[in-house]
Amino acid sequence: MATMKIKKGDMVRVIAGADKDNEGKVLSVNAKNHTVVVEGVHMIKKHTKPSMTNQAGGIIEQEGPIDISNVMLLHNGKTTRVGFKMDGDKKVRFAKATGEVID
Numbered sequence: 001m002a003t004m005k006i007k008k009g010d011m012v013r014v015i016a017g018a019d020k021d022n023e024g025k026v027l028s029v030n031a032k033n034h035t036v037v038v039e040g041v042h043m044i045k046k047h048t049k050p051s052m053t054n055q056a057g058g059i060i061e062q063e064g065p066i067d068i069s070n071v072m073l074l075h076n077g078k079t080t081r082v083g084f085k086m087d088g089d090k091k092v093r094f095a096k097a098t099g100e101v102i103d
Contacts, residue, residue: 004031005073005082005093007103012071013079014041019066023074027063035065042066075102 006012010026024039044064050057072079073095080097093102 003084003091004029004068006036006068006071011074012036012038013074014038014066014070015072015079016070017066018042026071029068030065033065034068036068036071037063037065038071039063073102075100 006026006029008026008029011023012026013023014020019041022038022041024041027037027039029036040063042064043061045059045061047059048054048057054060073082074080075095075098078097080095082093082102083096084091085094086092087101094100095102
């Protein structure tokens, strides 16, 4: 499996779909389904039964997954594509727009 270019904790901008141009932090990445959950993007309503943790139950709003191809990494406030290069003996991500190492 290829290495994911978007990681948990990255700031991203949505580039396609109903939430286009929204920005947020990546909460989780699902490499198997190629989806990400972004904070405040693709809000869905979920019906929950009463339980010990949620006594009232009811309808809650939470973020839903969106395809990883619909988000682009934000680096210094601008969107950029991501590449990989070797830094000594370590593989690192870099911003293709500036050439700077991301992590």
